[in-house]
Amino acid sequence: MAAYDKADLERRMAGSVEALKHDLAGLRTGRASTALLDPVTVEVYGSHMPLNQVATVSVPEPRMLSVQVWDKSNVGPVEKAIRSAGLGLNPINDGNTLRLPIPDLTEERRKELAKLAGQYAEKARIAARNVRRDGMDSLKTDEKKGVYSEDERKRHETEVQKVTDSTIADIDAAASAKEKEILGQ
Missing domain, CATH: 1.10.132.20 (Ribosome-recycling factor)
Structure with missing residues (x-):
């Protein structure tokens, strides 16, 4: 002791x-917060990595998150990881960027x-x-x-x-x- x-x-x-x-x-309150995506891990380069190590997350509007993926080949895995994270978010793919509208609760x-x-x-x-x-x-x-x-x-x-x-x-x-x-x- x-x-x-x-x-x-x-x-x-x-x-x-x-x-x-x-x-x-990390609890979603109807407002966008970058912390909302903290628990998301993405399977890239043969391993699981936190989302913030493969993309930049920002809040361009109060009810919208933007995920700028650094490597274009990772856009698909990032989109899949966000959809399967159980956060109730549906990413909209804009090439290298994913837009995530935050739905009403x-x-x-x-x-x-x-x-x-x-x-x-x-x-x-x-x-x-x-x-x-x-x-x-x-x-x-x-x-x-x-x-x-x-x-x-x-x-x-x-x-x-x-x-x-x-x-x-x-x-x-x-x-x-x-x-x-x-x-x-």
């Missing part, structure tokens, strides 16, 4: 918030996405709680080794709890904002 390190705990908790923000950015799809945002938030809360548990365990171990007195351990546990509460508040705020965006409120 590693010794208690407040900076490491804060870094790991901040990482859970950043991971949540990245997950939420149905009410049912909005509810599904809001529920998914809630699941992402819960995953992030669990990650933050696991970091908290690791911190508490290392404090107890340090106390047994004589590194901290009981009073010092309790003071550090209070710090860990404050960091955890702050992190969970950040997670809740990010998830709440995304759910409002998805539901169009």
